[in-house]
Amino acid sequence: DAGVIQSPRHEVTEMGQEVTLRCKPISGHDYLFWYRQTMMRGLELLIYFNNNVPIDDSGMPEDRFSAKMPNASFSTLKIQPSEPRDSAVYFCASSPLGSSPLHFGNGTRLTVT
């Protein structure tokens, strides 16, 4: 089991650019979650999917953020346009059932200058 795989590990971009973060969940896990971690706000749930369908996106900060899950093995989180306040570590996590513990990827550290 390779675990949850995220790419890239690090992303540095300029304000106004589009950023795409990628996630491959553990095979067989029906739930996928995107979290953002900052010192000020801790671990925030942005959105989660069940069987590729977005269930709750109430944590998505604004319209600049969008997430998709075109199939069971791939999800993206896109920020367009990016702003310096988007700088954070973005984690993807998956679980086999909604009530199961989360398995996190290694995260993407995003820096927007």
Add this chain to the structure above:
Amino acid sequence: GQQVMQIPQYQHVQEGEDFTTYCNSSTTLSNIQWYKQRPGGHPVFLIQLVKSGEVKKQKRLTFQFGEAKKNSSLHITATQTTDVGTYFCADHTGGFKTIFGAGTRLFVKA
């Protein structure tokens, strides 16, 4: 929405001392999870508590769920430098959303 409050925010201990972090909710929790995040790492699941008054142990770690299911604690006996990191409790009550507390960052001085 559902929120869990976690204290303390930071804890500095000498190696060999004990450590406890507390998690509190204003409403009844259906279950609570604990995670550990090493510096520069990602959260890793430790344990889930479901039953009122439940106590579970993992080597030097003891986890408790309050009788009213509104609070939980993690106690580490005789800390080691490998215990360094941030410990999060997480509320799993609101459907399938896992909401994390602010975490307690543990520093261990050798």
